[in-house]
Amino acid sequence: MRIKPLLLRDGDDLELARRLRSRSISSGAAQRARIVLLASQGESNSSIAELVGVSRPTVISWRARYDVDGLAGLEDDARSGRPRSLDRREIVSATLMPPPKKYGVTHWSSRLLAKHLGIGYGTVARIWREYGVQPWRSETFKFSTDPELVAKVTDIVGLYLDPPENAIVLCVDEKSQIQALDRTAPTLPMQIGMPEKQTHDYIRNGTTTLFAALEIATGKVTGICRPRHRHQEFLVFLKHVARAYPKQELHLVMDNYATHKKAEVREWLAANPRIHVHFTPTSASWMNLVEVWFGIIERQAIHRGTFRSVRELTAKIREFINGWNPRAQPFVWTKTAEQILVKADRKTTSNSGH
Known part of the structure; x- marks a missing residue:
């Protein structure tokens, strides 16, 4: 179902398209850009929600924010207080501790730990790479109790x-x-550029x-x-x-x-x-x-x-x-x-x- 398209300000269509292609912006920013672009093409709120993978109220909210403030309305709300900064050792130490029971998980993901600590998940992932920490991996061992x-x-x-x-x-x-x-x-045999398939x-x-x-x-x-x-x-x-x-x-x-x-x-x-x-x-x-x-x-x-x-x-x-x-x-x-x-x-x- 088509509705009245969201009117974009001059040049915003190019900027929104750039954000969709960019690899340097957050997934949230790219998601908002897609919502607004689809809205400008006359897609319904329900259709946009299904295409983007968000709720209908979320679509309505970002449409409204763009309508009022343009691209500035798509920015994250400023958080009160000083941005949090953690020492690398604090992040590694938190990784080595089991997640609180409220999360119901056996080990940390970078996004969950980042949310828990109030920092960016990219920072967590980078530090995990630097220190060789891999919470998602588990290996087994068994030692022998043989008396001989x-x-x-x-x-x-x-x-x-x-x-x-x-x-x-x-x-x-x-x-x-x-x-x-x-x-x-x-079985489909191997071909140049393609592995065998079963x-x-x-x-x-x-x-x-x-x-x-x-x-x-x-x-x-x-x-x-x-x-x-x-x-x-x-x-x-x-x-x-x-x-x-x-x-x-x-x-x-x-x-x-x-x-x-x-x-x-x-x-x-x-x-x-x-x-x-x-x-x-x-x-x-x-x-x-x-x-x-x-x-x-x-x-x-x-x-x-x-x-x-x-x-x-x-x-x-x-x-x-x-x-x-x-x-x-x-x-x-x-x-x-x-x-x-x-x-x-x-x-x-x-x-x-x-």
């Missing part, structure tokens, strides 16, 4: 840095619940579990897929690994998952004394280098794949392993046991100090 932490870390790092002579060190684990996902429409929705076609053993000296992988990841499937995999290395002494690094410690598994290991097991500390599966390889196959073969069945998924996994092994490189461990234990001790001390 020192012994296990020393044992596994020793295997990595100084493996036994005439023996092979294998990092063993399973990547479970790998989904065979098919997109609801064909639909965001997908169809689930079942899951598989990949059991893998990474030989750290070469980077080669022995793997099989099974529908489930019980101790029965794990034992089948151990026998598969034993056949792949029929004569060598094997040292297997694995985590404390219950499947790995079942009586049947322990009995089979006892009957095969050339195979030695080394368990990672509790909550330290990151020490198992096959986890790094699982990340590689996920990124390079699974995440962007489309699979109409579990059979297609397992075929792709096998294809990746067959292509990986001829070009594999050793997986090199660099941290000493002392470095890991010092870091773990720091986290433990920090946590107990709170």
Whole structure:
């Protein structure tokens, strides 16, 4: 619905258009300029409110202020008292404190903190950049409470840095619940200037579990897929690994998952004394280098794949392993046991100090 256009003063249309293009003025000033320009084109107050994203009374207010005072009526009202100035350290200190409960948020945004302190949000954002403060980010950590932490870390790092002579060190684990996902429409291939595109929705076609053993000296992988990841499937995999290395002494690094410690598994290991097991500390599966390889196959073969069945998924996994092994490189461990234990001790001390 069109109403009587708001009459602009001479030259104001050019100034308002400049404000809309400018990157140096506040978003509020640009918003007011747009309101007045739309009003000058005969748009209704309701239409302007919808286009700009404000309330109808706000549109009426700024139209009236321009009508009376011109461009001067679009300026912010002067605030009483001296403009507030805060030391950088005060702003950083406020950032590190949790927001008051009245805001109902878990962390500060630059605009919310600026409003809370009565300063410009640009100032807050600039100081956050200077000091490397990032309230919107959160990371996780977990320290091991394993009573055998020192012994296990020393044992596994020793295997990595100084493996036994005439023996092979294998990092063993399973990547479970790998989904065979098919997109609801064909993937659009990459083109010059455009990335590959996939639909965001997908169809689930079942899951598989990949059991893998990474030989750290070469980077080669022995793997099989099974529908489930019980101790029965794990034992089948151990026998598969034993056949792949029929004569060598094997040292297997694995985590404390219950499947790995079942009586049947322990009995089979006892009957095969050339195979030695080394368990990672509790909550330290990151020490198992096959986890790094699982990340590689996920990124390079699974995440962007489309699979109409579990059979297609397992075929792709096998294809990746067959292509990986001829070009594999050793997986090199660099941290000493002392470095890991010092870091773990720091986290433990920090946590107990709170």
